[in-house]
Amino acid sequence: KAGVTQTPRYLIKTRGQQVTLSCSPISGHRSVSWYQQTPGQGLQFLFEYFSETQRNKGNFPGRFSGRQFSNSRSEMNVSTLELGDSALYLCASSLTTGLAGVNEQYFGPGTRLTVT
Amino acid sequence: GQQVMQIPQYQHVQEGEDFTTYCNSSTTLSNIQWYKQRPGGHPVFLIQLVKSGEVKKQKRLTFQFGEAKKNSSLHITATQTTDVGTYFCAPRRNYGGSQGNLIFGKGTKLSVKP
Numbered sequence: 115k116a117g118v119t120q121t122p123r124y125l126i127k128t129r130g131q132q133v134t135l136s137c138s139p140i141s142g143h144r145s146v147s148w149y150q151q152t153p154g155q156g157l158q159f160l161f162e163y164f165s166e167t168q169r170n171k172g173n174f175p176g177r178f179s180g181r182q183f184s185n186s187r188s189e190m191n192v193s194t195l196e197l198g199d200s201a202l203y204l205c206a207s208s209l210t211t212g213l214a215g216v217n218e219q220y221f222g223p224g225t226r227l228t229v230t
Numbered sequence: 231g232q233q234v235m236q237i238p239q240y241q242h243v244q245e246g247e248d249f250t251t252y253c254n255s256s257t258t259l260s261n262i263q264w265y266k267q268r269p270g271g272h273p274v275f276l277i278q279l280v281k282s283g284e285v286k287k288q289k290r291l292t293f294q295f296g297e298a299k300k301n302s303s304l305h306i307t308a309t310q311t312t313d314v315g316t317y318f319c320a321p322r323r324n325y326g327g328s329q330g331n332l333i334f335g336k337g338t339k340l341s342v343k344p
Contacts, residue, residue, distance in 0.1 A: 220275070
């Protein structure tokens with residue numbers, strides 16, 4: 115079974131631009147979560163989608179948005195990029211969400227975004 | 231909101247020594263997961279703990295969930311160079327009884343000197 119894939123793997127953008135990152139979950143997984151990872155802040159939760167609906171949202175400004183398609187693929191968008199948005203953006207998929215059973219997350223390799 | 235403190239932030243050990251990382255929460259947790267991220271890699275799921283006082287073992291790794299379900303620990307016996315990486319605890323946020331997203335601690339970065 116193929117793992118979580120993210121595209122692009124690396125991206126360089128200029129302040130003020132916008133960017134769209136893509137995530138394809140493991141086949142059959144309906145939940146997709148996005149995280150921002152930086153050396154100083156660690157792994158911070160952005161949002162989670164399940165069956166095309168945003169289920170949970172982290173404490174990020176409205177410049178960060180996402181969506182999920184009917185095939186469970188997900189995209190996240192960051193508008194008006196700032197230098198502080200430079201980070202590794204990780205996507206993780208899981209079978210379900212919000213249930214008491216083991217609900218491990220499978221992470222993709224991430225997209226390394228650099229804002230200059 | 232739910233806060234997670236993970237200590238230590240860094241740990242340097244000689245190969246063969248033991249290693250422990252601790253995860254402490256200000257609130258009672260429903261369950262907690264542990265992940266490992268190798269340098270340059272992505273987080274990989276290790277285990278999930280659910281019950282009060284639960285102890286699970288995976289070869290040289292021992293995971294514990296506190297009796298009060300507010301803390302957890304990961305202990306590695308006789309570390310090897312393959313154990314190098316950052317270990318994250320990730321409790322799940324609760325919203326009035328319904329479970330929400332995972333909250334990752336800042337992790338403990340383990341380095342092992344051969």
